[in-house]
Amino acid sequence: MGPLAGVRVLDLSRILAGPWATQILADLGAEVIKIERPGVGDDTRRWGPPWLTGPQGAASAESAYYLSANRGKRSVTIDFTLPAGAELVRQLAGQSQILVENYKVGALARHGLDYASLIRLNPALVYCSITGYGQTGPYAERAGYDAAIQAQGGLMSITGEPDGAPGGGPQKVGVAVSDLMTGMYAVVGILAALRHSEATGQGQQIDLALLDTQVGWLANQAMNYLVGGELPQRHGTAHPNIVPYQVMPSADDSFMLAVGNDAQFRKLCSAIGAPELADDPRYASNADRVVHRSALIATLSAELRRRSAADWLREFESIGIPCAPVQSLDQVFADEQVQARGMRFELAHASGVEVPMVANPLKFSETAVQYDRAPPLLGADTRAVLSERLGLDEAALDRLAASGVIDSTA
Secondary structure, three states, rough: OOOOOOEEEEEEEOOOOOHHHHHHHOOOOOOEEEEEEEOOOOHHHHHOOOEEEEOOOOOOEEEHHHHHHOOOOOEEEEOOOOOHHHHHHHHHHHOOEEEEEEEOOOOOOHHOHHHHHHHHHOOOOOEEEEEEOOOOOOOOOOOOOHHHHHHHHHHHHHHOOOOOOOOOOOOOOOOOOHHHHHHHHHHHHHHHHHHHHHHHHHHHEEEOOOOHHHHHOHHHHHHHHHHHHOOOOOOOOOOOOOOOOEOOOOOOOEEEOOOOOOHHHHHHHHHOOOOOHHHHHHHHOOHEEEEEEEEEEEEEEHHOOOOOHHHHHHHHHHOOOOOEOOOOOOOOHOOOOHHHOOOEEEEEOOOOOOOOOOOOOOOOOOOOOOOOOOOOOOOOOHHHHHHHHHHHOHHHHHHHHHHOOOOOOO
């Protein structure tokens, strides 16, 4: 059994930040009930191609994007804009320990599904609200999207090649990192609040904003600015505080070189046949190397172009110089270390095929992560959940379907 076995999560979130958090909770053993709009579902169900290939080789209605963040959940279709639907959600919230939502500020209050309403029904409820800009402040009413948050939160200003360099200018990170990091912070906050709730019987609301999260994980770059007073610059793949620490050329492919201290730098100089560089006062310490970055990188690049990337990687690894190939995703999933760690697996999907999944990176010694549910078809669990949790019989479920509160096909 997972460490969260027995914990029930009511998931009113869509897109990525909220679903990413609830997928992690599901991986850890929680029961996650995903509430979706009848006939429509989570927006990401339609964010394709690519689509999961069905049994006869045809594309199914399941987008790869949706599949990435919704395993381990039960899909229940309820139109909670209808009074009867809102009442169903309230009843489910009354039986849950955790609720996660990412609606605009005030949207759920119109249906009696806001924190103030539900905490009266379930005083121990942990209620996590995820928005673009938070529940307060001048931007609270705005919708938040990952790309906009990467831009507004400073990440794009420090990502990409410098102005004037080929391909220069601010860049977005290749995955929705503001969403993903918000999902991770949500899990941390939820588990902390759950511990408090279990100890005291007192629930609480977690007010989590994408912009706050983006600013919060600027980490050393934020402190470089706050302490040094200078705006961080874009350095491409290079590190603002460590040199050499960037993608370097070779006779064929580029590779990542990550020299983290002076001893490693000395070994690097010897390995490339230029031991005198380690004694050059311009490069004697990391601080010196940062100051004289351009000259050093030009010299190292000329030396490294004499041999192939594979040759350098073998030699550097043998003497303890941190380095790595720059791999495409096919190479990542073929990597022997990634395979040894079980980072790809397959789950039987309701469409009749095996769906490939990326594993949760957590490795527990006693309560291993288990995967028993592929991402669900829309509304696949509506009748089962409403029957099991709320005691509704078939006649009651038929009436709900006829009135449009739940899908008629559920």
